[in-house]
Amino acid sequence: MLNYEGGGSLLLRLQGGKFAEDGSRAARPCCAMERDIMSEIIKTDVVIVGAGPTGLFAVFELGLLDIKAHLIDILPKPGGQCAELYPEKPIYDIPGFPMVTGQGLVDNLLQQIEPFAPTFHYNEMVEGLDVLGTPEAPAFRVRTDGGKVFEAKVVIVAAGGGSFQPKRPPVATIEAYEHKSVFYAVRKMEDFRDRTVLIVGGGDSALDWTLNLHPIAKRVILMHRRDDFRAAPHSVNAMRELVASKQMDLLIGQIAGLKGEDGQLSAVSVKTADGVSDIACDRLLPFFGLTMKLGPIADWGLNLHEQLVPVDTEKFETNAPGIFAIGDINTYPGKLKLILSGFHEAALAAQKAHRYIYPEKKLHFQYTTSSTNLQKKLGVA
Numbered sequence: 001m002l003n004y005e006g007g008g009s010l011l012l013r014l015q016g017g018k019f020a021e022d023g024s025r026a027a028r029p030c031c032a033m034e035r036d037i038m039s040e041i042i043k044t045d046v047v048i049v050g051a052g053p054t055g056l057f058a059v060f061e062l063g064l065l066d067i068k069a070h071l072i073d074i075l076p077k078p079g080g081q082c083a084e085l086y087p088e089k090p091i092y093d094i095p096g097f098p099m100v101t102g103q104g105l106v107d108n109l110l111q112q113i114e115p116f117a118p119t120f121h122y123n124e125m126v127e128g129l130d131v132l133g134t135p136e137a138p139a140f141r142v143r144t145d146g147g148k149v150f151e152a153k154v155v156i157v158a159a160g161g162g163s164f165q166p167k168r169p170p171v172a173t174i175e176a177y178e179h180k181s182v183f184y185a186v187r188k189m190e191d192f193r194d195r196t197v198l199i200v201g202g203g204d205s206a207l208d209w210t211l212n213l214h215p216i217a218k219r220v221i222l223m224h225r226r227d228d229f230r231a232a233p234h235s236v237n238a239m240r241e242l243v244a245s246k247q248m249d250l251l252i253g254q255i256a257g258l259k260g261e262d263g264q265l266s267a268v269s270v271k272t273a274d275g276v277s278d279i280a281c282d283r284l285l286p287f288f289g290l291t292m293k294l295g296p297i298a299d300w301g302l303n304l305h306e307q308l309v310p311v312d313t314e315k316f317e318t319n320a321p322g323i324f325a326i327g328d329i330n331t332y333p334g335k336l337k338l339i340l341s342g343f344h345e346a347a348l349a350a351q352k353a354h355r356y357i358y359p360e361k362k363l364h365f366q367y368t369t370s371s372t373n374l375q376k377k378l379g380v381a
């Protein structure tokens, strides 16, 4: 349970999941080191943890309400899963966009939030959270692993599945080939043009990339440990048609070893029902799923349910007043892990955030189509 002390001046520092009262006063640093940290504190209205699609859209909804935000992400770029895992894949269920690629959506979101000039902090993992305020007037200090310190009245956790890591196939030498000829995501399809690509896995990623890379690769070989696929039936059917017309190969087996030099793959040893043999290839794409690590957020004292943060569906606030969780990171009855869910959640969280940031101001609901006030903020009136 996240604790607040009345009065708002006593600094409670959360370390390793437990609060330790360090006795220092937030407003009066007690030592030289603390004074140095205090002088570098970045003050803002809202800190958004995660610059995925949900975090990006939250900037827009907050901006319409005159709320300034800083976004922090472990990755070196914005876009979360869309930019990291499927930048070139088409998305078909974004309202108003019959089709947009993962990166296309991110680019559009970045353009949409430009008027609000958010500040991005990349390659920084949010680690620590100190409670400075009270439940009625929350305030937080947020720390990153890179040593940045922020103070904000509201924290919006838009951390998706946390820091996501691809699961490695159990092959001893694989690390030597990673990012050279073994990849866990397709960032640029051109890297696979005229290559012999061995794709391993039976889920949507394996099947989707089999179908997407087949037209440009020299040859695509799909390997799965059994002849039964979890992927969408239409993808499986399309793959089987390509195999039947000898346009690609399907192998039932497992990776036994890698062969090559200086990180450049020349063959993969595979174990099938017929024994072990070498498959010549120069690209390997294993899709063994992702481990989603909630990471340091798990130690903040927020209620958790199966590595997700429970929220109410009125304002998407956690059990800690002033800390919201939106997008894939949250859970509530009926939750769908869709981008559009995150957008809706961002809009409602922003409304409640406004009450914490401007307690004296009344919020009037306005449309962007008809409000000159909103249009001025967007720079179009």
Ligand SMILES: Cc1cc2nc3c(=O)[nH]c(=O)nc-3n(C[C@H](O)[C@H](O)[C@H](O)COP(=O)(O)OP(=O)(O)OC[C@H]3O[C@@H](n4cnc5c(N)ncnc54)[C@H](O)[C@@H]3O)c2cc1C
Pocket (backbone or CB within 6 Å): 049, 050, 051, 052, 053, 054, 055, 072, 073, 074, 075, 079, 080, 081, 082, 085, 086, 090, 091, 092, 093, 124, 125, 126, 127, 158, 159, 160, 161, 162, 163, 164, 205, 294, 295, 296, 297, 326, 327, 328, 329, 337, 338, 339, 340, 342
């Ligand atoms: C292959 C694939 C296809 C998909 N297709 C669709 C689709 O067609 N339609 C659809 O609606 N959805 C789709 N999704 C799901 C969609 O991508 C997610 O619902 C969406 O990305 C969630 O957005 P988010 O901003 O909540 O989280 P994310 O996109 O996961 O972004 C979270 C960000 O938070 C950062 N982060 C995490 N922890 C920290 C920390 N401690 N400090 C700093 N940064 C942190 C991460 O680095 C990440 O950038 C698909 C997903 C996949 C994998």
